[in-house]
Amino acid sequence: MWARLKFYLAFGLAAVFAACAGYLYLTRPRTTAPIVRTAADAPTVVREIQQLSELVTVRYSLQKVIGLEEQKIPFGAESLLLLVRAEVLAGVDLGQLTERDVVITGTVVNVRLPSPRVLRVYLDDKHTRVWDRRKTWWTPWVGFNPELDQKARRIALEDVQAAALEMGILREAETNARRAIERLLRLLGFTEIVFVQSAS
Secondary structure: OHHHHHHHHHHHHHHHHHHHHHHHHHHOOOOOOOOOOOOOOHHHHHHHHHOOOEEEEEEEEEEEEEEEEEEOOOOOEEEEEEEEEEEEEEEEEHHHOOHHHEEEEOOEEEEEEEOOEEEEEEEOHHHOEEEEEEEOOOOOOOOOOOHHHHHHHHHHHHHHHHHHHHOOHHHHHHHHHHHHHHHHHHHOOOOEEEEEEEEO
8 A cells, every 4th residue: 555655656746847847848938049141242143133134024015007108210109008016125134234233231232234225126927917008090010119018117117116215115124124133132132222323
């Protein structure tokens, strides 16, 4: 009887000791090492940005009607109406970025991006066609000029690019490029990104 009582008493004391030890372990003050964030250096930043390559940030799709008239010799005329759809792509050529364009102070980075520019203008041939083509009725012997269509296409490309510039495609391209690069730089550890005026 006495032996059994001692066993239960020892078992109870062990259980109380284990419970106290567990409580002290769970409620002990915990210290954790501070998290140190280090931002990338200038060469790394330039390399990461350049991996975006030629960043096409804006695409405009425009339609125009181009009308041309060509005078014939000695008299008569040929006229052409060309309905075109053209695509204008604008962005920033990040391959031009150098280490001189990136200044880092701690987790603050100043970036000078290359100037935005029109990267490509082309006609969508599926939606470009001659709407009307005719020559003066009193010169039936004069044939159509096969180069008049190509001339109209060249004029269309110039007009479409001019229209896109007037609509602000370069401003939009620079804004979009900055947003994309800011997201990248924040992933690299920078807390403040400052874009200085684009190089001319």
